[in-house]
Amino acid sequence: MANQFTLSQRAQALTSSAIREILKVTERPEVISFAGGLPSPATFPIARMREATDKVFDEAPQAALQYGPTEGYTPLREWIAARHSKGGVTIRPSQVLITTGSQQGLDLLGKVLIDEGSKVLVETPSYLGALQAYSLFRPAFSAMASDEQGLIVESLTGEQLQGARFMYCLPNFQNPTGRRLPLERRQALVKKAREAGVPIVEDDPYGELSYEGEQLPSLLSMDPDNVIYMGSFSKVLAPGLRLGYLIAPEALHGKLVQAKQAADLHTPSFSQRIVYEALQGDFLDRHIPEIRKLYANQCELMLSALDRYFPAEAKWNRPAGGMFIWVTLPEGIDTGELLAKAIEQNVAFVPGAPFFATEPQKNTLRLSFVTVPAEKIEQGMKILGALVTAEVAAKAAATA
Amino acid sequence: MANQFTLSQRAQALTSSAIREILKVTERPEVISFAGGLPSPATFPIARMREATDKVFDEAPQAALQYGPTEGYTPLREWIAARHSKGGVTIRPSQVLITTGSQQGLDLLGKVLIDEGSKVLVETPSYLGALQAYSLFRPAFSAMASDEQGLIVESLTGEQLQGARFMYCLPNFQNPTGRRLPLERRQALVKKAREAGVPIVEDDPYGELSYEGEQLPSLLSMDPDNVIYMGSFSKVLAPGLRLGYLIAPEALHGKLVQAKQAADLHTPSFSQRIVYEALQGDFLDRHIPEIRKLYANQCELMLSALDRYFPAEAKWNRPAGGMFIWVTLPEGIDTGELLAKAIEQNVAFVPGAPFFATEPQKNTLRLSFVTVPAEKIEQGMKILGALVTAEVAAKAAATA
Numbered sequence: 001m002a003n004q005f006t007l008s009q010r011a012q013a014l015t016s017s018a019i020r021e022i023l024k025v026t027e028r029p030e031v032i033s034f035a036g037g038l039p040s041p042a043t044f045p046i047a048r049m050r051e052a053t054d055k056v057f058d059e060a061p062q063a064a065l066q067y068g069p070t071e072g073y074t075p076l077r078e079w080i081a082a083r084h085s086k087g088g089v090t091i092r093p094s095q096v097l098i099t100t101g102s103q104q105g106l107d108l109l110g111k112v113l114i115d116e117g118s119k120v121l122v123e124t125p126s127y128l129g130a131l132q133a134y135s136l137f138r139p140a141f142s143a144m145a146s147d148e149q150g151l152i153v154e155s156l157t158g159e160q161l162q163g164a165r166f167m168y169c170l171p172n173f174q175n176p177t178g179r180r181l182p183l184e185r186r187q188a189l190v191k192k193a194r195e196a197g198v199p200i201v202e203d204d205p206y207g208e209l210s211y212e213g214e215q216l217p218s219l220l221s222m223d224p225d226n227v228i229y230m231g232s233f234s235k236v237l238a239p240g241l242r243l244g245y246l247i248a249p250e251a252l253h254g255k256l257v258q259a260k261q262a263a264d265l266h267t268p269s270f271s272q273r274i275v276y277e278a279l280q281g282d283f284l285d286r287h288i289p290e291i292r293k294l295y296a297n298q299c300e301l302m303l304s305a306l307d308r309y310f311p312a313e314a315k316w317n318r319p320a321g322g323m324f325i326w327v328t329l330p331e332g333i334d335t336g337e338l339l340a341k342a343i344e345q346n347v348a349f350v351p352g353a354p355f356f357a358t359e360p361q362k363n364t365l366r367l368s369f370v371t372v373p374a375e376k377i378e379q380g381m382k383i384l385g386a387l388v389t390a391e392v393a394a395k396a397a398a399t400a
Numbered sequence: 401m402a403n404q405f406t407l408s409q410r411a412q413a414l415t416s417s418a419i420r421e422i423l424k425v426t427e428r429p430e431v432i433s434f435a436g437g438l439p440s441p442a443t444f445p446i447a448r449m450r451e452a453t454d455k456v457f458d459e460a461p462q463a464a465l466q467y468g469p470t471e472g473y474t475p476l477r478e479w480i481a482a483r484h485s486k487g488g489v490t491i492r493p494s495q496v497l498i499t500t501g502s503q504q505g506l507d508l509l510g511k512v513l514i515d516e517g518s519k520v521l522v523e524t525p526s527y528l529g530a531l532q533a534y535s536l537f538r539p540a541f542s543a544m545a546s547d548e549q550g551l552i553v554e555s556l557t558g559e560q561l562q563g564a565r566f567m568y569c570l571p572n573f574q575n576p577t578g579r580r581l582p583l584e585r586r587q588a589l590v591k592k593a594r595e596a597g598v599p600i601v602e603d604d605p606y607g608e609l610s611y612e613g614e615q616l617p618s619l620l621s622m623d624p625d626n627v628i629y630m631g632s633f634s635k636v637l638a639p640g641l642r643l644g645y646l647i648a649p650e651a652l653h654g655k656l657v658q659a660k661q662a663a664d665l666h667t668p669s670f671s672q673r674i675v676y677e678a679l680q681g682d683f684l685d686r687h688i689p690e691i692r693k694l695y696a697n698q699c700e701l702m703l704s705a706l707d708r709y710f711p712a713e714a715k716w717n718r719p720a721g722g723m724f725i726w727v728t729l730p731e732g733i734d735t736g737e738l739l740a741k742a743i744e745q746n747v748a749f750v751p752g753a754p755f756f757a758t759e760p761q762k763n764t765l766r767l768s769f770v771t772v773p774a775e776k777i778e779q780g781m782k783i784l785g786a787l788v789t790a791e792v793a794a795k796a797a798a799t800a
Contacts, residue, residue, distance in 0.1 A: 004597045004598070004599055005599060005649075005651055006513070006518075006565055007512060007513065007655060008511065008512055008514055008515045008518070008537070009515055010511065010512075010515075011512040011513070011655045011658075011659065014655060014659070038466060038467050041463075041465070044461070044465045044466075046457070046461040046462070049457075049465065050457045050461075053457070057446070057449075057450045057453070061444070061450075062441035062444055062446070063640075064640055065441070065444045065446070065449065065638035065639070065640040065641065066439075066441055066444075066638070066639060066640050067438050067634075067639045067640065068640065099664075100500050100642075100667075100668075101664045101665055103662070103663070103664050104663060104664040106662075107662060107663045107664070111410060111536060112407060112408060112410075112411040113405070113406070113407065113411070114408055115408045115409055115410075118406075118408070129662070129665070132661070133662040133663075135662075136511060136659065136662055137408070165406055197404045199405060226404060234467075238465035238466070239466060240463075240465040240466050240467065240468065240668060240669035240670050241465065241668055241670055242500075242664060242665070242666070242667070242668045251405055252405050255407060255411045255414060258411075259411065259536065261532070262503070262506075262507060262529070262532045262533040262535075262536055263504060263507045263663065264499075264500040264501045264503050264504045264507070264642060264664075265501055265503045265529070265642070266642070267500075267642070268500075268640060268641055268642040268668060268671055269640035270640050270641055271668055271670060271671065
């Protein structure tokens with residue numbers, strides 16, 4: 001019998017994710033993996049989650065196990081709205097939609113805002129999971145010029161902005177680069193987007209993970225009528241619950257709710273109630289500083305190893321928060337090929353190319369410093385540094 | 401500022417769900433609602449779930465709170481494959497994909513199999529949530545003729561089958577009608593679909609809820625190469641966990657996994673592990689008979705009330721399982737209008753029209769007998785019966 005499945009055009013265009021294939025390899029326990037975007041399990045507040053779960057079973061077991069409203073558990077929506085109501089801005093609970101992980105927010109936005117060929121503006125590079133989610137709806141990506149501080153606002157021309165359905169931004173400790181958009185650029189960006197009538201999608205899973213100083217204001221707080229904000233509990237509590245949220249202007253919220261209903265009816269009542277209980281008594285304000293401390297320390301260790309083991313020709317940033325460092329090697333070095341060699345020596349990272357919506361820069365790579373414990377960072381970076389040094393030398397010899 | 405959100409064509413076509421609006425009304429505690437498709441919370445195995453949750457926290461808290469594989473938790477996939485390997489058929493764990501509720505399976509199938517204008521065959525009537533999920537991908541529905549036993553297989557012509565991406569079937573205690581497809585029709589259907597090269601999507605959330613006698617074999621067991629099976633733990637454990645699964649031929653499985661990754665990365669690790677623990681020791685084989693007994697009793701009460709309170713002109717089925725009874729009133733009576741009157745008297749049901757992909761039959765309605773306790777069934781049905789009797793009499797007087 002011939003293959004009887006006629007795939008949709010969007011499914012035909014799906015290719016297996018590079019990251020996904022890599023993560024499979026890194027499941028081998030002997031591999032030191034700087035590839036994963038997984039939070040350190042040492043940061044999971046297990047006792048707190050257990051206490052919260054007990055409370056849910058004691059007080060509302062039937063409601064926690066029953067179907068719930070598509071918008072999400074009302075007290076949790078109220079908590080989120082209150083947390084984002086600051087700096088003179090009021091977010092209403094009616095703007096909040098609980099999603100099954102922040103990833104689902106990307107899918108819902110793609111469904112509701114992208115037609116085939118719609119222009120979608122993305123950073124250079126951008127989050128791979130977003131590119132994949134949006135791609136299913138077959139947009140035309142337009143890459144916005146960026147530097148080590150993020151989006152270069154003045155590079156955005158009227159022509160590039162014209163007709164864009166939205167611009168997708170990760171202002172805080174961006175995945176994959178770890179960079180943070182400075183305050184002045186945020187202000188300029190919000191103004192320019194509003195004037196051009198282009199909504200901003202602000203994806204902010206890492207915003208709370210700033211190692212020092214004050215957090216910068218969210219784009220949402222600067223223009224709540226033109227910004228759709230995506231938040232997540234994955235990096236501040238635990239990702240295995242798959243709990244994220246969208247904050248959207250009411251004009252869009254209703255459509256997102258309808259798309260959510262078709263997607264999975266609602267996010268599990270059980271985990272929503274557990275997280276709500278875990279959040280009580282300002283728990284995050286005590287817990288997040290512990291995560292920051294651990295990650296800042298591991299970031300420092302990795303930066304120190306980069307300084308010692310990587311050749312002068314390699315460039316990288318010094319993140320002020322988040323989970324990632326972005327490394328640029330001399331042009332002509334393909335980090336995809338480098339990865340194959342690294343894995344032979346039981347070290348993994350993510351090649352940078354898939355993070356570019358257009359014109360991949362094959363000489364880039366992403367390092368995560370949070371999942372691997374301190375002693376393994378030193379060990380793995382030494383191996384990787386030696387490999388990179390050899391590659392750079394070989395390249396120099398070949399072109400000499 | 402003008403509305404800056406340009407919606408996708410699929411989002412523009414989204415209309416608010418009738419059921420959704422109705423469910424909002426029925427949240428008022430004074431309403432006796434036969435509208436909801438919610439399982440009875442009395443069937444939720446709370447002690448068992450709590451025991452399972454404790455085990456997960458004792459034994460693998462970090463893994464349960466961490467990201468997991470997109471395909472799902474391997475032991476749970478193995479359990480599902482084993483449970484569906486019967487009657488000489490072997491289902492491999494590699495065919496199983498855990499979904500965030502069975503509803504997500506509908507979304508993933510739509511994404512992977514439907515292009516704009518693709519022909520999709522559905523029953524008359526069919527599950528509203530499926531029609532909504534598929535509609536986002538803008539198919540051309542073709543309604544397959546059905547009677548009180550379900551799909552009329554011989555009505556399917558070569559022309560109707562030609563070019564269909566799949567046929568969507570609910571053979572067991574269908575939502576909304578409660579009907580079950582007889583064995584001979586199952587055999588004929590599977591054969592006809594295979595010969596026509598049209599895959600079958602078998603949606604089976606209610607299959608375990610047969611009140612008496614043997615369960616009929618699944619379409620999956622009859623032709624695993626041409627059937628995509630959707631299962632759920634919502635009706636046998638609890639819906640608030642949002643845990644379902646797809647079983648698909650490997651040719652399609654990989655694409656579904658990729659679509660799932662873009663949709664929400666994976667279903668919560670936490671709830672997958674809890675459910676896996678809860679299932680151990682053949683728990684379902686002890687638990688499901690209790691659900692059946694409760695639902696069979698409530699079904700009997702509602703049928704008895706229908707016999708006593710509804711006029712002779714109304715027709716309904718006597719389900720052998722599941723959660724629903726389907727009522728057909730004389731032509732010319734609009735159950736949407738009837739609902740408005742019923743709600744004034746604090747009784748709710750779901751009008752049948754939205755369940756039809758084409759040519760809605762406005763004189764039909766769905767009654768759920770599982771959520772409302774026994775004494776309320778009697779009370780609510782008496783009110784509804786009086787209303788229907790008055791409507792039928794008024795109609796007869798008007799046409800006399």
